[in-house]
Amino acid sequence: MSTLSTVDESALPAARTNDDFGGKSGGRAFCDQAARVVMWVAFVVALIPLVWILGATLLKGGHMLLDIDWWTKSQSGITARREGGGAVHAIQGTLIQALVTALISVPIGVLTAVYLVEYGRGRLAKAVSFMVDILTGIPSIVAALFIYAMWVTTFGLQRLPIAVCLALTMLMIPTVVRSTEEMLKLVPNELREASYALGVPKWKTILRIVIPTSFSGIITGILLGLARVMGETAPLIILGPYTAVIATNLFDGLMPTLPTMIYQNYTENLQPAIDRTWGAALTLILIIFVLNIAGRLIGRFSKVKN
Incomplete structure (x- = not known):
């Protein structure tokens, strides 16, 4: 009759954390989020003049194009x-x-x-x-x-x-x-x-x-x-x-x-x-x-x- 041997858990390697597998640390997550915010802000700032120009042109000249x-x-x-x-x-x-x-x-x-x-x-x-x-x-x-x-x-x-x-x-x-x-x-x-x-x-x-x-x-x-x-x-x-x-x-x-x-x-x-x-x-x-x-x-x- 075989018996099950017990395994010493202390001999096993310690469980790896997300950081060991390339997961994001707190500082890297903050930098990633900050870069995301900066890019979105830059996008919105670049979009404002375009929307402003198109909106003004449409409001002031749109009625002319409706005339046959x-x-x-x-x-x-x-x-x-x-x-x-x-x-x-x-x-x-x-x-x-x-x-x-x-x-x-x-x-x-x-x-x-x-x-x-x-x-x-x-x-x-x-x-x-x-x-x-x-x-x-x-x-x-x-x-x-x-x-x-x-x-x-x-x-x-x-x-x-x-x-x-x-x-x-x-x-x-x-x-x-x-x-x-x-x-x-x-x-x-x-x-x-x-x-x-x-x-x-x-x-x-x-x-x-x-x-x-x-x-x-x-x-x-x-x-x-x-x-x-x-x-x-x-x-x-x-x-x-x-x-x-x-x-x-x-x-x-x-x-x-x-x-x-x-x-x-x-x-x-x-x-x-x-x-x-x-x-x-x-x-x-x-x-x-x-x-x-x-x-x-x-x-x-x-x-x-x-």
Whole structure:
């Protein structure tokens, strides 16, 4: 008959506490909670100006957007003291200039980023990267004055909307280059190496693997660039002053935009004009918001499926 042996409990190792297994001590828990509070406070402080701006713009300009004339009529024949009219001329001008600017900037910016990430080596790549850094820090008025000096002073041409697009292109290209470059760097090298191992040429790997994988990020960068140039005012004032009528020809006369409409009506300092200022500002915010939503949808449905 077997007997159960007793175990000396004093010989067993002492029970480990939470601290031995990496649990939080009192001091670490306090630091963690303090960091959490600081982050939330910083978030709220950063959110206050955004909510304030959006709220003020909505309260002061929302009633303008509820009028059907705002979306169907221009300001032709409307004086600063007279209420009425719309912003269709400025909306069309803003969208046309943004589209043309994007058509010029996006191919140049994306191809430059592809070169820097996939091919760029040596002094040429460093020079290109350095020039992109310089363009990133150039103020909008400097870009406008450069195009004015080249377009008007040197070549003797008139101030035209296409010159505005050239100035905006200088501002959009560095944003597209840097954002696209960062997205391309996030693509795992294993994907490239697997493609090369199957005998796929480098250019086809970039076209079929690298760019589709980072497409959503590239779209986000393009929209950031568009959001910047659509809100610029200095190039528009210098190269394309405001007009109150509908104008869609980039190579003839002036072309109205929402930023110049805001500037023009604000300088009038009369209540009807001030109302149009807030309405144009809210319209510009809504356009940029719609573009961002569209970009997110495009990026979501264009991701490479596993």
